Every structure is written in C-alpha cells, then in structure tokens.
Amino acid sequence: MxxxxxxxxxxxxxxxxxxxxxxxxxxxxxxxxxxxxxxxxxxxxxxxxxxxxxxxxxxxxxxxxxxxxxxxxxxxxxxxxxxxxxxxxxxxxxxxxxxxxxxxxxxxxxxxxxxxxxxxxxxxxxxxxxxxxxxxxxxxxxxxxxxxSEAVWFHHQKKPHMYSTALSTRVARAVANIAVPHPADVRAIDPCCGIGTVLVEGLSMGINIVGRDINPLVVLGSRKNIAYFGLEGEVNLGPIADVVEDYDVAIIDMPYNLFTHITPEAQLEILKEARRFVKKLVVVTIETIDHMVDEAGFRIVDRCIAKKGLFLRQVLVCE
The missing domain is CATH 3.30.2130.30 (VC0802-like)
Incomplete structure (x- = not known):
C-alpha cells in the first residue's frame, strides 16, 4: 500500500x-x-x-x-x-x-x-x-x-546554514504536508525558498519540490543544506516572475517588513505571480493578507494559526 x-x-x-x-x-x-x-x-x-x-x-x-x-x-x-x-x-x-x-x-x-x-x-x-x-x-x-514515528525533522534542525527568521523544522514539515499531503504525481515549488527549510522537509518526505530565490547567497546556502542531509533538489536563482513552468502547488513563506523591507505592493505582486503557474497555494504570513489573496485571484479554503510563544504566523490554504 x-x-x-x-x-x-x-x-x-x-x-x-x-x-x-x-x-x-x-x-x-x-x-x-x-x-x-x-x-x-x-x-x-x-x-x-x-x-x-x-x-x-x-x-x-x-x-x-x-x-x-x-x-x-x-x-x-x-x-x-x-x-x-x-x-x-x-x-x-x-x-x-x-x-x-x-x-x-x-x-x-x-x-x-x-x-x-x-x-x-x-x-x-x-x-x-x-x-x-x-x-x-x-x-x-x-x-x-x-x-x-521517527523525528526526522529534529535531525534537520542542525543545518550548516541558518536564518533566525526561518520557519522551525516542525512548522516547515507540517506546511509541506498541508501543501502536498499525497505526493504522487504532484509537482511543487517554493519560489521564495530562503535557506531551504521547507525544501529540506519536503524532499526528505519524497515530495517533488523545487526552490527559487532572488538572493544568490541564500540560494547557495539552500543548496548546501539540501546536500548536507544527503538529499537531491533543484534550487534556482531568480525572481518569482521568471517562473515559466506550471506546478500543482506553491508554498510561500511570505517575506515581511521587519527583515526584508518588502512593501505590501511587492507582497501582492508575489501572490499575483504565483497565480500564473499554480492552482493551489499555501502561504505563511505574519500579517493579515486576506485582501491581497483575493486581489491576486485566489480564494482561502482553509487556514490556521501557528504559534511560537507570542509570535503568530498564519497558514493559508488558497485555491
């Protein structure tokens, strides 16, 4: 089975x-x-x-x-x-x-x-x-x-390259499962992959997922993290606007102002670009972006709050 x-x-x-x-x-x-x-x-x-x-x-x-x-x-x-x-x-x-x-x-x-x-x-x-x-x-x-169960996610905490703002491996693993619960014949992408936390969890579960980021340093770090755990995965350098292939689902840990100085307009553009090449999108965000999701042409079909003490992230499942 x-x-x-x-x-x-x-x-x-x-x-x-x-x-x-x-x-x-x-x-x-x-x-x-x-x-x-x-x-x-x-x-x-x-x-x-x-x-x-x-x-x-x-x-x-x-x-x-x-x-x-x-x-x-x-x-x-x-x-x-x-x-x-x-x-x-x-x-x-x-x-x-x-x-x-x-x-x-x-x-x-x-x-x-x-x-x-x-x-x-x-x-x-x-x-x-x-x-x-x-x-x-x-x-x-x-x-x-x-x-x-084997706590595979626990072993992934010790990455050679880390971001203090990256998702925890537990949250990243759950988000990958929410996006791709049944991996057979599903093609996934993380077009703002950062240091590759979601990629590592997804690849370790046999999910067909590729990554992309506009920062050459984090792309390099992401590739090294994937290789460190004996995994194989593709991570490309470039903005989300350069994605030309279609995918079944995208996972986006939305960049936010505190560390990336991204504007609301740029966040909206990321969502609009994702609409071009996926029908399903899972977004992780610290801000309420329901209006942006709607404007980008998606509909929120499920959601939850992921807590870490007083720090809250929203996980939105959009179609």
Missing amino acids: KDGKSLSNTEFIYTYVRHTDEYDLCRLEMRSFFGFDKQSNVLKSDIEIHPSRSPFMKERLDVLYQGDHLEAILEQVKHLQLEGATFKVASLNTFALDTTEKIGHPERRSIEREVGMCIQGDPDFNNPEVVFGVVQLDDQWYFGKLVE
Whole structure:
C-alpha cells in the first residue's frame, strides 16, 4: 500500500503528541491528510500515512483484530502466521487517548505478556522483526502492526546554514504536508525558498519540490543544506516572475517588513505571480493578507494559526 492511499479495508489508528501552541497547525495537517480533523489525540482512518511524515504523530497502528474485550484479542492473535519472524508487543496506552485514561506501567506489561504468549512465534524485546501494538479505546480493543514515528525533522534542525527568521523544522514539515499531503504525481515549488527549510522537509518526505530565490547567497546556502542531509533538489536563482513552468502547488513563506523591507505592493505582486503557474497555494504570513489573496485571484479554503510563544504566523490554504 502506498502512502496516502486507501487500497484496502485496513483501518489505521494514529496517536498524536503536540504542544498547545501547535494544536491549530496539527488540526490543519489532519484535514489535509484525512479530510477531517479531531480535537483529541487519536484518529482513525482508512488512509495510510507514514507517521514519520508528521511532526505531531507518535505512532500508527495497522489494525488486524478488534474486540469488545482483551480476551477477544487473545483468541484472535492465536491465528497469526509469523513465518518464523521474531516479534514483540507494545501497549499504546502510555498516556490518555481521548477519553480513555492512561493504563499504568504494571498493567501494560501484563497486557503485553498476555498477548505475546498467545502468538505463535519467538519473542525478541531488543531487535524484533515485527512490532505489534495493542490499545484500548473506550470499550474497544485493537491489535495490529505498529509503526512508530521517527523525528526526522529534529535531525534537520542542525543545518550548516541558518536564518533566525526561518520557519522551525516542525512548522516547515507540517506546511509541506498541508501543501502536498499525497505526493504522487504532484509537482511543487517554493519560489521564495530562503535557506531551504521547507525544501529540506519536503524532499526528505519524497515530495517533488523545487526552490527559487532572488538572493544568490541564500540560494547557495539552500543548496548546501539540501546536500548536507544527503538529499537531491533543484534550487534556482531568480525572481518569482521568471517562473515559466506550471506546478500543482506553491508554498510561500511570505517575506515581511521587519527583515526584508518588502512593501505590501511587492507582497501582492508575489501572490499575483504565483497565480500564473499554480492552482493551489499555501502561504505563511505574519500579517493579515486576506485582501491581497483575493486581489491576486485566489480564494482561502482553509487556514490556521501557528504559534511560537507570542509570535503568530498564519497558514493559508488558497485555491
């Protein structure tokens, strides 16, 4: 099954960990991935997303069995065919999931042992070939293969070239997902890419994205950042007005007055130029630019606030 596509009746359970300031951004990413969001920290969907793509996902459970009580799970796992693979079982109830309270450590270990003893195979707690998960959500129990998230964005914080005003890697990764939730056959561009924070996150997730900037120094820095992480990506030098190809989506972290001395007229021109070559645009801005978006010929179809303390950024999804 390819990431982002529902090709079977498999149900996936995603758990989330996010800071209060990230709540709004996380829900916009949910809507982009799944078409809906949840106020809680657990979500069910038949759409498969690798949890490492999201800076907010903790894990994904690929549900194999479901029951009204743990005993029903124990009966079903007896029929698992591991074909010689080693395994371990992990309980997901390590913190409160929506209205389901956290299960204490001793009880979680007991549940893991009970389930593991019913599986025909060789347990390996250190290097298992298959990791299974078991979770209680309200009055239901679920068991399946567990896919844990790797904080790829965290490793990208240590770039050789940095801007103090650049998006954080967590925000950049979420914005890339909001713009391109399902990358197959999607061509994206960041025409004001700066030091390449969005490019690095997008390329690391297999998104077909190119960059452009008018500053030769940041173009060079962006190229070096991409290469530093073993990625390959195109970053061109030149203004957005020089873009001649069409793309499916553009991501623009809008330059703003405090550091770039850009005028409102220049901001509007960026949006108008983007309208030439994309149908979908995701804009990150510290100012309210709704009137500019409308004047450029776009319509805001979704939005959120990305917070960092008292500093607020708006993320606008435009079509």
